[in-house]
Amino acid sequence: MKTVYAYRRWRRASLQEHAALPAHTLDCPECGKRVNVPRLLQGHTANCPRCGHMLVRVEGNPFWAPLAYASASLIVMAFAYTMMYVTVSLAGVTSILTLPEMMRQLIVQDFGFLAEVMFVLTFGSPLLFLLLGIYVYTALVWEKPFPGLLYATRVLVRLRHVIMVDVFFISTLVAYIKLDTVSVVVFGEAFYLMPVLAVLLLRTSVSMPQHWVYYQIHRILGHSAVQTASDNRICCSRCLYFRDESEDDCGVCGVDLYRRRPKSLSLSLAFLIAAFLLYFPANFFPIMISSNPTALEINTILNGIVYMWEDGDRLIAVIIFSASVVVPVAKIAAMLVLIWSAYFSPPLPAAKMTLMYRITESIGRWSMIDIFVIIILMSAFHTHTARVVPGEASVYFCLVVVLTMLSAYFFDPRLIWDKQKSLQTGRQQAGHDADTEQAV
Ligand SMILES: [Zn+2]
Ligand SMILES: [Zn+2]
Incomplete structure (x- = not known):
């Protein structure tokens, strides 16, 4: 038993130690200013001195908090997508709608395109985002180079721009005012879970700052993402690491590499x-x-x-x-x-x-x-x-x-x-x- 505790203490201490981001130089992606970032510990941020853009951030509890937020989001999501969202009664006909039922209705009515839009923005991308988040952060906590870790991270950081659960929730409120004038509307449990899910998703996404995540991934893969700034290197405008100008795509995050x-x-x-x-x-x-x-x-x-x-x-x-x-x-x-x-x-x-x-x-x-x-x-x-x-x-x-x-x-x-x-x-x-x- 003692060894288990000692092992846990050792792991916690070693994770704490690795959470810090070393001092390095980068170019601000919004104004092009070259900035020296000092060594950043948990809870620290670095902003551009010229345009104020937030360049780098290290979460207060950088390894465990994102895992906890992502798992909580996944649980709330499971309930939100299986429970009743809204019931609409009009002229003796009652539609009991769960979120999947809404998508099915669109497909039945031959508006498959709208079903795809709803599926991708409110279900597909948040689900994939959470699963990848848990995968990547489990690898970080265990310090194990899981297969495809770098690619999983690249998809993870792109997906957060596609999630629109918050927009969908506000849209329901707008639709409600219109529905309410002609029919009887009763909201189900899933409706009340939606804002919770929206906030949790936002918190999960904020807790995974890509500059820090890529640093950790590269540390686990056995090489450092940090390179010294020089004239024949370009600072990637997405992940903010310097890469050799001969590279077409950034070796860290995979986007096109360019000065402008x-x-x-x-x-x-x-x-x-x-x-x-x-x-x-x-x-x-x-x-x-x-x-x-x-x-x-x-x-x-x-x-x-x-x-x-x-x-x-x-x-x-x-x-x-x-x-x-x-x-x-x-x-x-x-x-x-x-x-x-x-x-x-x-x-x-x-x-x-x-x-x-x-x-x-x-x-x-x-x-x-x-x-x-x-x-x-x-x-x-x-x-x-x-x-x-x-x-x-x-x-x-x-x-x-x-x-x-x-x-x-x-x-x-x-x-x-x-x-x-x-x-x-x-x-x-x-x-x-x-x-x-x-x-x-
Ligand atoms: Zn700037
Ligand atoms: Zn990059």
Whole structure:
């Protein structure tokens, strides 16, 4: 027994010791500043001294907390996907909906595409994310190089951007206000578990900072991810480790290796123009067609909002207006200003423009509310007496959301700093700044 305790104590001590990230240099992925990061212990973070971007973080309990959060999320998820989500009664017909039943309804109604969207964003990616998280962190705790560990980590860190359980939950609230006016709605246990799951997923994702995870994976695999900064090495803009410039893909995280994203502005602009053009049919064509024995209602996004406003559903009208009009329009306008800044001259200091980029990048996913509301209404009203089907505009709207996300993805925010610098010094600056500063 004594040896077991001693072994556990030794393991804990050795894990504690390995949790620290050694002092090293990296280039800020948002402004290109070269930063010296000191040795970081548990609970420490390092921010860019120039743009304030959080560069590196070590969790307070970096090995066990993510495992605990991921396991708890998995348990909540198992209940949320098997228990009743919502019951909708209309004209004597009652639909008892679990989340899988909602997806089945979409497939039965021949809207398999929407079923896939819902499956990937609310079930497939969170499930795979949690399983991979548990796999990777079990390997870290046991310090064992499990097979495919590096690839599992690469998929893990990418998946967290695809999880939309939180957006789906808010969409249910919006759909509820609409449902409640025509039918009797009773929420099940799964509905109340959804916000818990959303928060747990967010906490799990935050507790797995990729720079630290890749450091640990490489330590277990027997080589260090940390290399010294030099002119013939490029700091990967995703994992923030220096790699030899001869590499096409980063040897640590597997993404393309570049000093500045090639063709960033033209790609970003091309996706933006496509999104802008498709925004017209998204508003012009009907987004939702609902029918019951007395009325057939064909709604475009805008007249749907006006109808809800006049009907007294002011809150839902405001939410839908924000998600379907304000967010996409603001995002398109913001991307245009950002691209303009990098091409010609930033209208505000580069730090403010970087902040604008961060906000633009993070709000895009909330536009999916509209699509989720249609999915929920479709699965609730699928009888011959009452039916809701998506109109053509829903496809265009989905495309607008994806295209603006791609436009933000291909935009390299460091180009704004390069532009500001070249305007100040009168010459084009490529790569990082010569002066290195300490992280804050
Ligand atoms: Zn920075
Ligand atoms: Zn990388």
